[in-house]
Amino acid sequence: MRKLIILKSLVDFVWIVTCIPMLLLMAFFTAYMFIDPYALDIVFDKMTFSDIASNTIKQIFGLLYIVVVSLSIYCLFIFRKTLRYFQKVKPFHLDVIRNFYKIGYLLSGIGVFGSLLFFIARLVSQGQFKINLGLSPFILLVCLGLFFMILSEVFKVAKQAKEENELTV
Amino acid sequence: MKDNTTILTVITYAILLGAVSVLLNDMHEFDFNQFEKFQNWAKTADKSESWFTSKNAIEWSYYAISTGLFFWRAYLIYGFSYFLSILKEVETGNYFSDKNISYFKKIGNIFISYTVGVLILRFLLAAIGESTFSFFNELKAEFTFLIPAGLAFYILAEIFEKGKQVEEENDLTI
Numbered sequence: 001m002r003k004l005i006i007l008k009s010l011v012d013f014v015w016i017v018t019c020i021p022m023l024l025l026m027a028f029f030t031a032y033m034f035i036d037p038y039a040l041d042i043v044f045d046k047m048t049f050s051d052i053a054s055n056t057i058k059q060i061f062g063l064l065y066i067v068v069v070s071l072s073i074y075c076l077f078i079f080r081k082t083l084r085y086f087q088k089v090k091p092f093h094l095d096v097i098r099n100f101y102k103i104g105y106l107l108s109g110i111g112v113f114g115s116l117l118f119f120i121a122r123l124v125s126q127g128q129f130k131i132n133l134g135l136s137p138f139i140l141l142v143c144l145g146l147f148f149m150i151l152s153e154v155f156k157v158a159k160q161a162k163e164e165n166e167l168t169v
Numbered sequence: 170m171k172d173n174t175t176i177l178t179v180i181t182y183a184i185l186l187g188a189v190s191v192l193l194n195d196m197h198e199f200d201f202n203q204f205e206k207f208q209n210w211a212k213t214a215d216k217s218e219s220w221f222t223s224k225n226a227i228e229w230s231y232y233a234i235s236t237g238l239f240f241w242r243a244y245l246i247y248g249f250s251y252f253l254s255i256l257k258e259v260e261t262g263n264y265f266s267d268k269n270i271s272y273f274k275k276i277g278n279i280f281i282s283y284t285v286g287v288l289i290l291r292f293l294l295a296a297i298g299e300s301t302f303s304f305f306n307e308l309k310a311e312f313t314f315l316i317p318a319g320l321a322f323y324i325l326a327e328i329f330e331k332g333k334q335v336e337e338e339n340d341l342t343i
Contacts, residue, residue, distance in 0.1 A: 007320040146177040158332040
């Protein structure tokens, strides 16, 4: 239980210090990148976009990037919500199973979509057909997503066993 | 679920293989650099000079700390290999087995000890002047993911223990 309190505090700390300011900054940035497209150079380095890439392409990819980051923040939000159920000692609640499945689904999606986004960005702006087969954060995200989906299925089994148990009693 | 488990097993194998090859490559490169340094030193070395000098002591501590860092990286990869065992258990339908509970605990232990160990070694490396150490940068790199993940695995172990109790009660009732 003490570990759960530490984890919840850490997640809350990351949520308050990183995620909330980031959401505000992203809202501001979404508008600002259309006023001053050069602001996008802060987000995209020269490895992703060359100098010759047009501002419209950069803006489209900027928007997609913001969507991906927002979804990641939403995943952390759901995880934070799920930890509350653990604190209430309800680990096999239906919402926990649903939340885990949702997190898994979203993280896998972010991983696949993110790697595709960077692949297309390189192809469009630099004309490079480059596939990264090494360790990348996107592959780790897909792994984490699949792991959450498996956990959700395992928790579903435990929930059924618990319900059967309660019915018998 | 079987599809997800199979995909995750394949990806985990690929990640482990990639991580091991990167580690071996880094170790080889480090070893080669040290050998080159040794060769350069041997050309100009003065045999009458005492071997125990502060410069040599620093060199040896750098070598020892780097070896320690490689050890921790290998230990983390070993920790990741437990995922394969967990997935194997899940695939066979033993979701809440004792093995899974102990694997989750072990992964949690490895993640947390890796973070603490690497943090201490990097601090020592900075102390002997071979690199720079910024606590906030280290915090960003290691703590933000591995410490919460380690704690989450401890909690998962506890939840799986509870799942095991429920399953056992259920089996007894039937």
